[in-house]
Every structure is written in structure tokens, then in C-alpha cells.
Amino acid sequence: xxxxxxxxxxxxxxxxxxxxxxxxxxxxxxxxxxxxxxxxxxxxxxxxxxxxxxxxxxxxxxxxxxxxxxxxxxxxxxxxxxxxxxxxxxxxxxxxxxxxxxxxxxxxxxxxxxxxxxxxxxxxxxxxxxxxxxxxxxxxxxxxxxxxxxxxxxxxxxxxxxxxxxxxxxxxxxxxxxxxxxxxxxxxxxxxxxxxxxxxxxxxxxxxxxxxxxxxxxxxxxxxxxxxxxxxxxxxxxxxxxxxxxxxxxxxxxxxxxxxxxxxxxxxxxxxxxxxxxxxxxxxxxxxxxxxxxxxxxxxxxxxxxxxxxxxxxxxxxxxxxxxxxxxxxxxxxxxxxxxxxxxxxxxxxxxxxxxxxxxxxxxxxxxxxxxxxxxxxxxxxxxxxxxxxxxxxxxxxxxxxxxxxxxxxxxxxxxxxxxxxxxxxxxxxxxxxxxxxxxxxxxxxxxxxxxxxxxxxxxxxxxxxxxxxxxxxxxxxxxxxxxxxxxxxxxxxxxxxxxxxxxxxxxxxxxxxxxxxxxxxxxxxxxxxxxxxxxxxxxxxxxxxxxxxxxxxxxxxxxxxxxx
RNA sequence: GCACCUGUGGCCAAACUGGAUAAGGCACCGGUCUACGAAACCGGGGAUUACAGGUUCGAAUCCUGUCAGGUGCGCCA
Numbered sequence: 001x002x003x004x005x006x007x008x009x010x011x012x013x014x015x016x017x018x019x020x021x022x023x024x025x026x027x028x029x030x031x032x033x034x035x036x037x038x039x040x041x042x043x044x045x046x047x048x049x050x051x052x053x054x055x056x057x058x059x060x061x062x063x064x065x066x067x068x069x070x071x072x073x074x075x076x077x078x079x080x081x082x083x084x085x086x087x088x089x090x091x092x093x094x095x096x097x098x099x100x101x102x103x104x105x106x107x108x109x110x111x112x113x114x115x116x117x118x119x120x121x122x123x124x125x126x127x128x129x130x131x132x133x134x135x136x137x138x139x140x141x142x143x144x145x146x147x148x149x150x151x152x153x154x155x156x157x158x159x160x161x162x163x164x165x166x167x168x169x170x171x172x173x174x175x176x177x178x179x180x181x182x183x184x185x186x187x188x189x190x191x192x193x194x195x196x197x198x199x200x201x202x203x204x205x206x207x208x209x210x211x212x213x214x215x216x217x218x219x220x221x222x223x224x225x226x227x228x229x230x231x232x233x234x235x236x237x238x239x240x241x242x243x244x245x246x247x248x249x250x251x252x253x254x255x256x257x258x259x260x261x262x263x264x265x266x267x268x269x270x271x272x273x274x275x276x277x278x279x280x281x282x283x284x285x286x287x288x289x290x291x292x293x294x295x296x297x298x299x300x301x302x303x304x305x306x307x308x309x310x311x312x313x314x315x316x317x318x319x320x321x322x323x324x325x326x327x328x329x330x331x332x333x334x335x336x337x338x339x340x341x342x343x344x345x346x347x348x349x350x351x352x353x354x355x356x357x358x359x360x361x362x363x364x365x366x367x368x369x370x371x372x373x374x375x376x377x378x379x380x381x382x383x384x385x386x387x388x389x390x391x392x393x394x395x396x397x398x399x400x401x402x403x404x405x406x407x408x409x410x411x412x413x414x415x416x417x418x419x420x421x422x423x424x425x426x427x428x429x430x431x432x433x434x435x436x437x438x439x440x441x442x443x444x445x446x447x448x449x450x451x452x453x454x455x456x457x458x459x460x461x462x463x464x465x466x467x468x469x470x471x472x473x474x475x476x477x478x479x480x481x482x483x484x485x486x487x488x489x490x491x492x493x494x495x496x497x498x499x500x501x502x503x504x505x506x507x508x509x510x511x512x513x514x515x516x517x518x519x520x521x522x523x524x525x526x527x528x529x530x531x532x533x534x535x536x537x538x539x540x541x542x543x544x545x546x547x548x549x550x551x552x553x554x555x556x557x558x559x560x561x562x563x564x565x
Numbered sequence: 566g567c568a569c570c571u572g573u574g575g576c577c578a579a580a581c582u583g584g585a586u587a588a589g590g591c592a593c594c595g596g597u598c599u600a601c602g603a604a605a606c607c608g609g610g611g612a613u614u615a616c617a618g619g620u621u622c623g624a625a626u627c628c629u630g631u632c633a634g635g636u637g638c639g640c641c642a
Contacts (some may be wrong), residue, residue, distance in 0.1 A: 003583085025581095025583095025584090026581090027581050028581075030584075030585055031586080032578095033586075034585080038584085038585090040575095040583085040584055040585095043583095043622080043623085044583085044584095047621090047622090050581090053622080076585075077584085077585055077622095077623095078584085078585085078622055078623070079622090080584075080585070109614080121589075123602095152642065155641080155642070156641085157641090157642090167566075247642085257593045270639070270640095271639070271640080272640085273639060273640050274640095275640090277637070281568095283566095283567055283568075287567080289567095289568085289638065289639090290639060290640095291639095291641050293637050293640095294640085295639090295640045296639095296640060297640085301640070301641080301642085302641075302642050303642090317604090328569090328570065328634095328635095328636075329635095329636055329637065329639095330642090331569065331570075331637075331638090332568075332569070332636090332637055333637085333642090334640070335569090357570085359570085359571080359635090360635080360636080361633090367635095368635095393604070397602090397604070413604095413613080413624095424578090425577085425578075426578085428570075428571080429570085429571060429578095430571075430636095431570095431571090431577090432576095432577085433601090434576095434577085436574090437591080438578065438589095440589085440590095440591080441604055442591080442604060442605095443589085443590040443591060443604095444577095444578090444589065444591090445590085445604085447604055447605070448590095448604070448605090450604090451602085451604050451605075452605090454602080454604095455601085455602055456607085458601080458602060459601055459602090462601060462602095463601070479602065482570070484612085493581085494581095497581060501582095505579085506581075507587085509580095509581095511589090512589080516589085519605060520606075520607095522601080522605085522606090522607090523605075523606045523607085524604095526600095526601070527601055528601045529600095529601070530601095565602095565604075
């Protein structure tokens with residue numbers, strides 16, 4: 001249940017009764033002694049009405065009916081409403097129950113989008129796992145999510161790669177390392193004029209639909225894509241081959257995009273290139289920033305492909321929202337593409353087109369990230385290291401664990417730690433790549449959450465608890481139990497917060513809060529011994545609800561749990 | 566030159582979009598395992614939220630200016 005929404009509706013009903021307008025502005029209590037939630041909207045509403053906020057707050061409380069929801073509503077400070085939830089109401093809000101969204105929307109999520117000319121490196125982590133998590137949460141809320149992996153599988157660089165592939169032989173095992181393959185091809189391209197010429201011809205043949213060229217291109221794409229799929233599988237990312245709709249697939253639509261723009265009178269020729277000039281990209285001095293959609297040599301650009309993609313996503317897929325998880329450096333590009341799409345009427349379903357940018361990865365020196373050798377850290381290497389460190393720790397803490405269990409658990413813990421390190425940060429800012437921080441197992445990390453989960457499982461095992469036989473809910477009135485119950489009940493609100501603006505770190509923050517409240521509770525409240533039957537049952541129910549919420553919350557981040565660690 | 570983003574203890578950072586005494590984590594100092602799991606818990610020190618003005622009951626958040634860093638700006642994606 002969405003508690004904030006429920007509280008907000010009741011307060012707004014009270015607003016209406018006394019002739020006020022505006023949002024209730026519900027949020028968690030700033031300090032525990034204030035209660036569970038607070039409403040900040042009274043002060044703003046009073047201001048708009050030109051009235052004294054304390055008096056208005058008194059009127060609101062007078063008109064407010066919180067029967068069965070809040071046990072206490074107090075006025076504080078300049079006009080805050082401090083709300084303490086009714087324990088019976090809390091008991092009704094079960095753990096891990098997700099309130100279905102209404103209306104359900106069709107949401108296209110564009111994420112990962114690796115360049116198939118090269119290998120995936122740590123820079124691809126953010127788009128892949130942030131997009132995947134938001135997609136999972138939207139789905140859990142009952143939205144129809146259509147994943148689109150807009151892979152870079154087209155363009156001039158493929159002429160170079162195909163020519164090199166041709167020269168080195170079809171069964172070249174050099175393709176085992178795409179990074180090396182690309183570098184070698186580039187070196188040849190820069191040094192060998194004949195190779196350059198043949199590469200350009202290859203591009204022409206490819207774009208003209210030459211059968212042999214296409215077959216070779218397809219083979220290259222398949223190999224490269226299989227490298228990506230390995231990474232996806234390891235990361236437990238939900239992307240599948242069927243979600244691929246790469247740049248190449250829009251190739252045939254591009255002339256039509258240009259034609260339509262011309263038909264709309266939006267096209268201007270400038271220095272031989274076809275451009276769209278829009279007033280909203282005019283500077284103070286009057287210069288207009290162009291969006292180039294066709295090069296002077298007739299070739300198409302990134303913007304053209306993205307326009308075609310918008311037509312497909314809104315026209316064929318009927319999207320209500322289209323979410324783009326890409327680097328912040330593309331912010332201007334997307335602003336322009338969205339603006340052109342609106343001007344040209346390409347947004348057929350009037351979808352909300354939303355760029356979800358994220359910061360760049362930096363080195364310890366604050367400069368764009370490079371390894372000492374000047375290269376990139378491959379994603380596969382990072383994951384290997386994370387799994388190894390997790391395995392070492394697992395063995396040290398659980399000497400009797402079988403090798404097979406160590407292997408599976410270290411995968412879940414190691415990779416979970418890497419994913420959580422990224423997901424738990426606000427995606428807007430740049431971040432510094434740091435092995436130790438990325439693969440950390442203490443503090444606000446995935447292992448902390450997984451540890452809380454494992455302890456609960458161990459508690460049930462030790463106590464011989466028949467979890468299924470426990471009552472669905474119980475009423476907790478005393479601290480710290482009550483506070484834990486309040487936190488469990490806030491799950492749905494946390495999810496809502498994530499999908500509104502595409503920030504999984506809100507869910508991480510929520511889960512961390514939940515796990516740490518559980519750890520406090522667990523330390524202070526004996527469960528199996530030293531508690532009477534009623535208390536024991538009540539505490540076991542809280543433990544089970546915590547475990548379910550942790551498990552489900554982590555699953556929505558694409559992170560697993562283990563029984564022992 | 567123009568535009569966008571960022572600036573919060575030594576480090577990583579949150580603040581639910583204008584709310585109450587600026588969370589939390591690492592690191593540091595101290596305490597807690599013959600005890601339902603110490604990957605944990607309890608306590609401690611450490612902040613003029615880059616700077617200067619302004620708006621108002623109230624500003625890390627909004628406005629103006631300055632400084633610092635980053636990114637983008639006609640035929641790459």
C-alpha cells in the first residue's frame with residue numbers, strides 16, 4: 001500500500017472541506033520523536049490563502065478524519081502536521097505487497113545499448129543495471145515494459161572491422177578479444193591506404209545491401225552480441241536477444257524521416273547538409289543551433305536514427321513513456337531530438353520522452369577514467385575480481401561450506417556488491433572508479449542486506465519455525481518493533497519514488513534503512529528464547545516480513561539473496 | 566564565446582524536489598562474541614552545504630553574481 005498517497009488523500013479531503021488547495025506534501029518524519037510521517041503542505045496552502053498557518057493547521061486537524069489510519073496527528077512548529085500511524089493500520093500493510101499502478105502504462109526502456117564494435121567495459125555498467133532495475137520495478141508495478149536494446153551495430157567503423165575480419169580469416173580466434181581486434185583493425189586502417197580504401201568500399205556494399213557483406217556483418221554482430229549476452233547473464237540482467245533493436249534496423253526508415261521533415265517544411269540546407277533549426281535552440285545573440293539529420297554526402301546521423309526510433313516506439317509500440325538511460329553527455333542531443341520529434345509530429349502516441357542521464361566515470365585523479373595502460377577496465381574483469389573476493393571472505397567465515405555452495409554464493413554476493421555500489425548512488429553525478437569501493441562488503445552495501453536476510457533464514461532454521469504457518473500480520477505497539485513495522489510498510493512508497501524519475505538509489509536507501517532497523521531490532525529483542533509465545537510469534541512475523549521485503553527489493557535491483565554467507 | 570551539469574566533514578555520499586537540530590557509510594577512537602550469525606550492534610570526535618548577496622515564517626535546495634571542475638556546441642555515435 002502506498003502510505004504517502006493514502007495520507008495525502010485524507011489531508012487533501014480536509015483541505016477541500018475548509019476551502020484550501022494544494023498538495024499535502026507527505027514525507028517521512030524528519031525526526032523519530034515527531035512521529036512516523038509529516039505533512040508539510042499546510043504552510044504553503046495557508047500562504048496561498050493569506051492565512052495564519054497555525055490556525056489553518058488547527059482547522060485541517062479539525063476537519064481531518066484519520067480513523068483507523070493514524071493514532072495521532074499533532075501540529076508542530078510553524079504548521080507541520082506530525083502523524084503517528086495506527087498500529088492496526090500498520091498491521092494491514094503487508095510486506096512486499098506492491099500496489100498495482102493505475103492506469104497501467106506502456107513504457108519503452110532504452111538501456112545498455114553497447115557498441116558492438118568493441119567489448120563492454122565498466123562504463124557500460126550504469127546504463128545496463130540502472131535501466132534494468134527501473135524496468136523491473138515498472139513491471140512489478142503492473143506497467144507493460146518494452147525493453148529496447150539500441151545497440152550500435154551500424155556505421156563506418158564496421159567497414160573497417162569487416163575488412164579486417166576478411167583479411168585475418170573467417171575463423172579468426174582474434175575475435176575472442178574484441179578490444180584487441182578493434183585496436184588491430186584501427187592500426188591497420190591508419191597505416192594502410194589500400195586497407196582504408198577497401199574498408200570504405202565495404203561500407204558502401206554493406207549499406208547497399210550486398211549479400212556477402214551483410215552475411216559477414218551478421219557473423220561479426222552475432223559474435224559480438226554473444227559476448228554481451230555473457231555479461232548480461234552474469235549480471236542477471238533481464239535483457240535478451242529479442243530485445244535487440246539496433247541502429248541497423250532503422251536504416252531503411254531514414255530516407256522517409258528526411259522526406260517527412262522536408263514535407264513539414266522543417267528542413268534547411270546549410271553547407272550542403274540537411275538541418276533542422278528550431279527557435280528553442282536560439283542563443284541570446286540569435287544564433288540557432290542546428291540539428292543535422294543528413295550529411296552533405298547523403299549519409300545519415302545519430303539524430304536521424306533516433307528520430308526513426310521515436311516514430312517506431314510511439315507509432316508501432318504505442319509507448320506512454322520512453323525512458324533513455326544514457327550518458328549525460330548526450331543531454332543536448334536528446335533535447336534536440338525530442339524537440340524535432342515533437343515539431344515534426346513523430347511522437348505519435350504523445351509519449352513522455354525522458355532522458356535519464358548519468359555521470360561519467362572518472363579516475364582517481366578526477367580525469368576521465370583510464371587504466372595505467374591507457375585502456376578500460378573490462379566488465380568481465382571487474383566481476384571476476386568481485387567474485388574472488390567474495391569467495392575468500394565466504395570461506396574464511398564458513399569453513400564448512402561446500403565448494404559448490406561457495407561458488408554460487410560468491411557469485412551472488414560479489415556481483416551484488418558491484419551492482420549495488422552503482423545503483424545506490426544518485427546517477428546524476430560523475431563518479432570515481434574505485435576497485436575497493438566497488439567491491440566492498442561492509443556498511444551500506446548489498447552484502448549488508450544479504451546478511452540480514454541470511455540471518456533471518458538461519459533464525460527460522462535454528463528455531464524450527466514453520467514460516468508458512470505464521471500469521472500474515474501482527475500488531476506491534478512497542479519500540480523498536482513498531483518502528484520496524486513502519487519501515488516495512490514503506491516499501492511501496494519507495495518503489496513509487498524510483499519509477500517517477502528513474503532513481504534506483506531511493507530503493508537502495510530504503511532497503512538499507514530496513515536492514516539496519518532490523519539489525520537493531522534483532523540485537524535488542526530476543527526471539528527464540530526469552531520471549532513468551534505471543535511475543536515470539538509477533539517477532540517472527542516481523543522477521544519474515546523483513547526477509548520478504550529484502551528479498552523482493554533486492555530482486556528488483558537485480559540482486560539475489562543467499563541462505564548462508 | 567554560448568549552453569548544460571556538478572560543488573555537502575579526510576574519502577563516498579543522503580536529504581522524498583522550499584521544511585524542524587544537514588542522515589548514513591568508509592576511515593579514525595572506544596565498548597560488545599562460552600550469547601537467535603561480529604559481513605553485526607552500541608557509543609565518540611569530525612560541517613559557515615565553494616563564495617557573496619537576495620527572495621520568506623523557513624534555503625544545501627529557488628533567484629542574481631563570482632570562483633572551481635566537468636561536459637556539449639554542422640556533418641562520430
